Amino acid sequence: xxxxxxxxxxxxxxxxxxxxxxxxxxxxxxxxxxxxxxxxxxxxxxxxxxxxxxxxxxxxxxxxxxxxxxxxxxxxxxxxxxxxxxxxxxxxxxxxxxxxxxxxxxxxxxxxxxxxxxxxxxxxxxxxxxxxxxxxxxxxxxxxxxxxxx
Amino acid sequence: xxxxxxxxxxxxxxxxxxxxxxxxxxxxxxxxxxxxxxxxxxxxxxxxxxxxxxxxxxxxxxxxxxxxxxxxxxxxxxxxxxxxxxxxxxxxxxxxxxxxxxxxxxxxxxxxxxxxxxxxxxxxxxxxxxxxxxxxxxxxxxxxxxxxxxxxxxxxxxxxxxxxxxxxxxxxxxxxxxxxxxxxxxxxxxxxxxxxxxxxxxxxxxxxxxxxxxxxxxxxxxxxxxxxxxxxxxxxxxxxxxxxxxxxxxxxxxxxxxxxxxxxxxxxxxxxxxxxxxxxxxxxxxxxxxxxxxxxxxxxxxxxxxxxxxxxxxxxxxxxxxxxxxxxxxxxxxxxxxxxxxxxxxxxxxxxxxxxxxxxxxxxxxxxxxxxxxxxxxxxxxxxxxxxxxxxxxxxxxxxxxxxxxxxxxxxxxxxxxxxxxxxxxxxxxxxxxxxxxxxxxxxxxxxxxxxxxxxxxxxxxxxxxxxxxxxx
Numbered sequence: 001x002x003x004x005x006x007x008x009x010x011x012x013x014x015x016x017x018x019x020x021x022x023x024x025x026x027x028x029x030x031x032x033x034x035x036x037x038x039x040x041x042x043x044x045x046x047x048x049x050x051x052x053x054x055x056x057x058x059x060x061x062x063x064x065x066x067x068x069x070x071x072x073x074x075x076x077x078x079x080x081x082x083x084x085x086x087x088x089x090x091x092x093x094x095x096x097x098x099x100x101x102x103x104x105x106x107x108x109x110x111x112x113x114x115x116x117x118x119x120x121x122x123x124x125x126x127x128x129x130x131x132x133x134x135x136x137x138x139x140x141x142x143x144x145x146x147x148x149x150x
Numbered sequence: 151x152x153x154x155x156x157x158x159x160x161x162x163x164x165x166x167x168x169x170x171x172x173x174x175x176x177x178x179x180x181x182x183x184x185x186x187x188x189x190x191x192x193x194x195x196x197x198x199x200x201x202x203x204x205x206x207x208x209x210x211x212x213x214x215x216x217x218x219x220x221x222x223x224x225x226x227x228x229x230x231x232x233x234x235x236x237x238x239x240x241x242x243x244x245x246x247x248x249x250x251x252x253x254x255x256x257x258x259x260x261x262x263x264x265x266x267x268x269x270x271x272x273x274x275x276x277x278x279x280x281x282x283x284x285x286x287x288x289x290x291x292x293x294x295x296x297x298x299x300x301x302x303x304x305x306x307x308x309x310x311x312x313x314x315x316x317x318x319x320x321x322x323x324x325x326x327x328x329x330x331x332x333x334x335x336x337x338x339x340x341x342x343x344x345x346x347x348x349x350x351x352x353x354x355x356x357x358x359x360x361x362x363x364x365x366x367x368x369x370x371x372x373x374x375x376x377x378x379x380x381x382x383x384x385x386x387x388x389x390x391x392x393x394x395x396x397x398x399x400x401x402x403x404x405x406x407x408x409x410x411x412x413x414x415x416x417x418x419x420x421x422x423x424x425x426x427x428x429x430x431x432x433x434x435x436x437x438x439x440x441x442x443x444x445x446x447x448x449x450x451x452x453x454x455x456x457x458x459x460x461x462x463x464x465x466x467x468x469x470x471x472x473x474x475x476x477x478x479x480x481x482x483x484x485x486x487x488x489x490x491x492x493x494x495x496x497x498x499x500x501x502x503x504x505x506x507x508x509x510x511x512x513x514x515x516x517x518x519x520x521x522x523x524x525x526x527x528x529x530x531x532x533x534x535x536x537x538x539x540x541x542x543x544x545x546x547x548x549x550x551x552x553x554x555x556x557x558x559x560x561x562x563x564x565x566x567x568x569x570x571x572x573x574x575x576x577x578x579x580x581x582x583x584x585x586x587x588x589x590x591x592x593x594x595x596x597x598x599x600x601x602x603x604x605x606x607x608x609x610x611x612x613x614x615x616x617x618x619x620x621x622x623x
Contacts (some may be wrong), residue, residue, distance in 0.1 A: 008471035011608060015601045019248050019493045022517065022594035023500045023507055032506035063420045065269040072410055097505050098272040102417045104511045105257035108180040110250055110522055111356030112515045116578050119509055129349040136579035
């Protein structure tokens, strides 16, 4: 094998590494939400703590493997914003993560996903609109709730 | 070294070209996400058409007829900004795919699981196995060249995208005609106006890139029978099919399925099941899942083959090491296809088996958005620049209105894509450390866009093929 051939292979490897690097970095630096049971109604409790009103709440069961039920909240804040936040509990880490993959897989076209989603213990918490200020107020409390029961 | 290739066979006509674009852009998986917006989805679609779909269709038609050589965006941007610009544009189009492939692959796998037994979607081994079979199977189809992949694409897009769309539209019409309850408020013009504020601004980038892929036919110029005649017509035909199917099928879902059912819970198949149950044809859910799976595969194939062909041409011109310049007797860029499949497989593996990767995938989605925006910014800028730098190059299709027309079309496209690039950098409101977010997205985008500059830095004459006047290494 010539030096030039080795150089080519090095370049090809470098390109491959450049591609895989962002994914690996993400895997290493992003804190995975472990699967565990969070008691109570984390969204309602977070909303109460943040002074956000629950205008409506409905029970929902998503048509997904492992989904065990949740609630859809309509929330309003004193600034007049409205957000729709849905929670759904899953019976295992695998089924919860499958729901996360489904969320990623349904990003329209080649754009970003619709709505915002976080994982809190056994729950997926999904909010629309995508950049809801109400959801922004709830997330710290939700993350705190998740940690408190870990 | 390449096998003796079959000279580029001119196998593509108007219909095949149009179907390449339709395969790349029309996707059933978009419909439920958009149906959440009710009547205002019309306004969002109109916005996407004005600032992207119409400009990219017109720009693609003019550039493809003016420079009907292979390479698509590479050939166009190279004419305006030189080799470096063209290579960066093409590479960004190719590299964003590698990050995006796991999502479309997991879509096909989860849709197939729905047809078999939905529990399988929660089994990472099933998901990964199906994703790999689809990915390598599509790569194998690309291996057999343009004629085979065109036949697959034509049949696949009709069965997997157009037929399901028409079925959904037909059911929507039947729903209206049979006097069933419409779950969104009665139509008024005011309801079609989308709400644009800080909360919804990130959605702008999604809407613009909803129609990404309209330039895909340009990668197949060398195999086109009459590019100057067929490209503009194919652009128009594909745009009409995409708009009709997308808008009407989205509205059909919006009028039947309550918005509360159309959130994360509504993967396409969940929405279809709700729809078909309501229409009393639940037995059709399984066959529909199979068709939509095929649609996902064809969508993947369009993005997998086009940019890879472009990269093959870049390698052929001596801008990449000969390792990348391997074509087989069918004219397929086998080395690029193989490297693409290997990298895509590793990323898919991480995606399925590392929960931290799929939970944070929205950061990678943001990189996809940024990379695609770079491609389109360069294409629209090239459209405008070439009217000044090469005004006498014959363009069988010219954007009407002279320079003003070009500035309006190119300007709207630039506005849409530059704004998308900016909003693509906006972190979610709940993300407290925006510097980390913006830094991560920009760093990832840079890493995925920089290889052309590395290749050009190390480029030497030995990379050119003998027949092009270079030396064989």
